[in-house]
Amino acid sequence: MHPTIMTLTLGLSLLAISSANAQVISGNMTVTGVEMH
Amino acid sequence: MARDATARLYDVDENKVAFLRPKKLGKYTHGTIRFQARKGKLIDLDKLHESVWATRLSKGTRSGLVALEVTAVGSLSVSNKQTRLDITGSNAHFILGKGKSKQQRLAFEQMTKALLQGNFRRTQTVRVTGTVEGWGGAWPSVLKKLPRKPRRIIVTGFQATP
Numbered sequence: 001m002h003p004t005i006m007t008l009t010l011g012l013s014l015l016a017i018s019s020a021n022a023q024v025i026s027g028n029m030t031v032t033g034v035e036m037h
Numbered sequence: 038m039a040r041d042a043t044a045r046l047y048d049v050d051e052n053k054v055a056f057l058r059p060k061k062l063g064k065y066t067h068g069t070i071r072f073q074a075r076k077g078k079l080i081d082l083d084k085l086h087e088s089v090w091a092t093r094l095s096k097g098t099r100s101g102l103v104a105l106e107v108t109a110v111g112s113l114s115v116s117n118k119q120t121r122l123d124i125t126g127s128n129a130h131f132i133l134g135k136g137k138s139k140q141q142r143l144a145f146e147q148m149t150k151a152l153l154q155g156n157f158r159r160t161q162t163v164r165v166t167g168t169v170e171g172w173g174g175a176w177p178s179v180l181k182k183l184p185r186k187p188r189r190i191i192v193t194g195f196q197a198t199p
Contacts, residue, residue, distance in 0.1 A: 022048060022079035023129045023188070027107040028057075029043065029070045033100025 042088040043070055048078040067103060079127055082107070082169065083183060090180040101175035106168050107190065110199045113152055113160040120152065121187075122165050125199075129188075133165065136191040147195040166194035 044054040053073040074080045082105075089102075109131060111124040120133040135145040144166075151160055168191045171184025 020127060021083070021129045022074075022081040022127050023124050023131065024074070024080050024082065024107040024109045026071075026073040027080070027085075027105060029072070029105050030067055030103040031070065031100060032067050032103050 042092045043072045043085065046080060046084055046088055048074050048080045048084075050075045079124070082188065086180070086183055102173055102179050104168050105172035106166060106193060108164060108166045108194075109190075110162060110164050112162055113148065113155075113165075115152065115157050120148070122163075123159075125162055131165070131167070132187050132189040133167065134170070134189050134191045136168075136193065141191060141193055144192045144195045147197075148192055151195070151197050161197075162199045164194075164196040164199045165190070165192060167192045 043049060044051045050073050053071075055071045057069040057071060072080070109122060109124055111122045111130070113133075114121055114123065122131045122133055124130060133145075133148065135142065148163070148165065151163060155161075169184070170189045170191065173179065
């Protein structure tokens with residue numbers, strides 16, 4: 001397999017694994033300096 | 038960008054990421070990104086931090102992180118005179134702190150009552166909402182390193198049933 005494709009596949013596989021240390025069910029992230037369109 | 042960084046996370050339900058109407062507070066404009074985990078999943082704050090870091094939000098944008106409020110489900114216990122929330126379905130835990138506002142003090146009292154009822158033994162599953170300490174500041178300094186652990190949250194809401 002081409003190295004780039006292999007890296008991408010590995011990356012996607014890792015993303016698909018849920019962390020055993022995950023913590024929250026929901027959240028609100030408040031940011032400032034929001035651009036108004 | 039921070040909204041997109043949040044929605045990119047695998048455990049975040051991208052259909053439930055919302056950007057709440059920005060509010061003008063003083064000369065700055067605040068906006069809130071609301072996010073929720075996929076059904077049966079939990080969101081890892083380290084991954085959230087990493088994802089926002091990857092946006093490379095830089096100095097000079099006059100933007101930053103005001104606060105991160107999270108909701109977590111788990112059981113309460115007391116260890117070394119600290120109240121902790123052990124997350125259901127994970128190895129993680131939060132140290133819970135008391136805030137100064139009326140709402141924060143009330144939520145903390147409700148939580149303490151639940152612990153008292155159980156004689157300070159581990160409680161049934163409860164739902165705690167709180168502001169995560171260390172998650173605030175201007176870009177990019179707020180993203181330079183992960184906030185310290187154990188993670189500590191100032192309780193803003195409590196429900197005895199999840």
